[in-house]
Amino acid sequence: MHPVTAQILRMLKPKKIWFETFQHEPVKTSEEAAKVRPGYTLKQGAKAIIFRVKDAEGRHFHMVVFPADKRFDNEKLKTLLSAKDIRFATKEELVEITNGVETGAVPPFGHLFSLPVLADKTLFDNEKIVFNAGDRRFSVALRSEDYLALENPRVEDIVS
Numbered sequence: 001m002h003p004v005t006a007q008i009l010r011m012l013k014p015k016k017i018w019f020e021t022f023q024h025e026p027v028k029t030s031e032e033a034a035k036v037r038p039g040y041t042l043k044q045g046a047k048a049i050i051f052r053v054k055d056a057e058g059r060h061f062h063m064v065v066f067p068a069d070k071r072f073d074n075e076k077l078k079t080l081l082s083a084k085d086i087r088f089a090t091k092e093e094l095v096e097i098t099n100g101v102e103t104g105a106v107p108p109f110g111h112l113f114s115l116p117v118l119a120d121k122t123l124f125d126n127e128k129i130v131f132n133a134g135d136r137r138f139s140v141a142l143r144s145e146d147y148l149a150l151e152n153p154r155v156e157d158i159v160s
Contacts, residue, residue, distance in 0.1 A: 012142070015150070017146045024036035046065055046147070065153060066122070067120065
């Protein structure tokens with residue numbers, strides 16, 4: 001188990017909130033993950049992507065979280081982040097920022113990596129969300145309202 005996975009579990013357990021975990025075969029995509037999480041749909045998947053943002057302040061990283069059945073809108077993101085340019089973090093940058101979390105396993109908790117988080121408002125249309133928790137073989141589900149309280153992301157319209 002990746003250390004980030006253990007960190008997430010240590011964060012959730014004392015909060016006395018409902019959550020459940022799944023151990024499953026390794027998955028790389030949201031579609032693959034939806035197939036191995038019984039009782040959950042692709043729409044409930046919380047996809048977390050780290051972007052490098054170039055703005056008036058310079059270059060920095062930002063996490064974006066949205067339902068896995070949606071696509072983010074590049075222009076909306078650039079406007080919301082006041083960015084001149086945005087791009088996905090490279091594999092090397094991702095490993096450095098997350099202490100080795102693989103692509104596809106990034107959890108939606110930007111505070112674990114000192115990253116600001118921008119979440120799409122439609123994510124909270126789901127009563128429960130589910131996500132890879134630092135490992136492609138381990139998922140966590142929790143109530144979306146609890147995620148909102150734990151992470152306190154900036155909530156905006158970011159999908160197309």
